[in-house]
Amino acid sequence: MRLRTSQQKKFKIKPEDRTTINILEYCKLAHPRLYSSVIKIHNEGNRSRSTNILLPRLGFRVGASDLFFALPTATYPGLFMEIKKDGWKFTKAQEEHIKRQQAFIDQMNANGYLADWAIGTDAGIALIEKYMKS
Secondary structure, eight states, X not given: OOOOXXXXXXXXXXXXXXXXXXXXXHHHHHOHHHHTTEEEOOOXXXXXXXXXXXXXXXXXXXXOOXXXXXXXXXXXXXXXXXXXXXXOOOOGGGHHHHHHHHHHHHHHHHTTOEEEEEESHHHHXXXXXXXXXX
């Protein structure tokens, strides 16, 4: 057992992160090859003005999905998954953000990928299964 020192900070796992972890734990067990191809697109958080100016030039895309699975199937070259916590509900305050996320999903589907929302762990697992059967 490790004792916590004063330098170690206790942190809370956000509900959306817990959902992501649950989906990836399932993927690791059920589809190890798919799990080994997953890429987390870390596009949330607050940044400085200068960073916000630089990031798009480095390839940052507002609204990009949370996960990309880079293992092609017979039908799709990859899977983009936008994750929301179990029980998530749309609010008016999120409207612009959600529109950008939906636009990204629509563009990736138009490009031949499978891209969709996973609202909760069960939806994420179902999307993985749909993808792997394609």
